[in-house]
Amino acid sequence: MTKAIGMIETFGLAYSLVVADAMLKTADIQVVTREDVSEVYYTIVIEGEVSAVQMAIDRGVEIALQGNALMSYEVIARPMIDVRRIIPMKG
Template structure:
């Protein structure tokens, strides 16, 4: 099955935590990256099958927007990212994420 990457950027840690939690509970996805974009903006990236990533990102957006004083700034889903993008950007499975990889 084709793989995808989904990214959500939030304002504040509570929003990114709620989004990440909702994403892994809503779909068979693996968190492959978490980091600070700038200032109080944080992002989390997940990988999985396209349908699972779409479902997970939708749940993450809803959860991140429910956090008081937090906000979802932006999100994006990339179906079938090419190998050169996967190699350069931090969206690939790593040794840390591999034990949690969904199929």
């Protein structure tokens, strides 16, 4: 069962990859998907324990702010199962 879901939306493909890399190096989380919101906006969805997801999102926000690439972010602790079902899955 997923303890938390985190989402971070960035401006630019390059920063979405840099942010994902930093989050994965910061905490024990998994990337669920990277959604292309538009030609320039990308949302990265992660999951894991609440504290790990929060730590990873905090780091992702820090990195995205350095490049003026942060659009929005959120952490949902203990999401309802229906929330997980609406997340687009890659693969």
